[in-house]
Amino acid sequence: MTLDDDKMPASDAGGTGSDMPAPAALGRMxxxxxxxxxxxxxxxxLExxxxxxxxxxxxxxLSTPSLISLYNVANALGTSVDTFLSQPPRHEHSMVSHAGERPGYNVATKDRVYELLERGFPGAMLNGCITQIPEGYVSELTNHEGEDFIYLIEGEILYEVDGKxxxxxxxxxxxxxxxxxxxxxxxGKGPARELWVGTTRIITED
Known part of the structure; x- marks a missing residue:
């Protein structure tokens, strides 16, 4: 698949740097x-x-969705997030995930990076992601199935959940x-980093 990609340097993402297409290309797809x-x-x-x-x-x-919103849109379109990646994500299983070896993905903008954590074994219920959130970023209001657990590694985030x-x-x-x-x-002042753990399987499993 050839797209107008904006590649994320490995030093920025903490991994090999595999990105989403730029906003116009993603919107067109x-x-x-x-x-x-x-x-x-x-x-x-609605879906x-x-x-x-x-x-x-x-x-x-004109806007770029968060990874979870892209997941919701992909589901509504009868496909998966994998379809919109410039390179296929890894579908490996490892009980250990080493810092600096994980690829970083973004959704058409390189300042919001998603470092997907590998599932430890086939059929695992939990999914993890470390996200770098740029200063001033405000996500769209969204919802999806499952549970979300957030641990804020650094920075300051105001979460709105069900109006609170x-x-x-x-x-x-x-x-x-x-x-x-x-x-x-x-x-906060500067980027924030959070660990998300949830039951939503954003990336498909072989």
């Missing part, structure tokens, strides 16, 4: 897939738990049902 299966933006938005306006912004390259705000600083945790509408805002 999503729009083409949606039209190919005959769905409207409203239908995709993905997002607004029709946000889907329109993604397709026009939770102010997290380094070392704080947050655990909630993922079906509740939620979003995050980096209110």
């Amino acid at each position: 999503l729009r083409q897939r949606r039209k190919a299966i005959g769905k409207t933006m409203k239908q995709v938005a 993905a738990g997002l607004t029709e306006g946000f889907i329109s912004q993604i397709e026009r390259g 705000d939770y102010h997290l600083k380094a070392g704080d945790t947050l655990h909630f049902p993922s079906k509740l509408p939620h979003r995050a805002r980096n209110i």
Whole structure:
């Protein structure tokens, strides 16, 4: 697959650097897939738990979804997040995951990096990801199946869950049902890093 990729240097991502396509290319791919299966933006938005306006912004390259929102959109389009990666993710199983050896992915912008943690064994229920969140970033309001557990490694994040705000600083945790509408805002000075553990299988398993 050839795309207008914006490659993430390995030094920035802590791994080999495998990225999503740039915003316009990602939007074009999503729009083409949606039209190919005959769905409207409203239908995709309803199934993905997002607004029709946000889907329109993604397709026009004006906004970039979070990884979990892209997962929701991909599900609504009858495909997987893997489809929109410039390189296929690793489908390995290892009980140990070493820092500096994991690839970093992003969603059409290199300042928000997702370091996917390998599942320890086939059929594992838990999935993990270390995310670098840029200063000033505000995610879209979203929801999905399963549970979310957040451990803030560094920085300061204001989480909104089901209309209630939770102010997290380094070392704080947050655990909630993922079906509740939620979003995050980096209110600190500088980037933040968080560990997410959840039951949502974002990357498919061979």
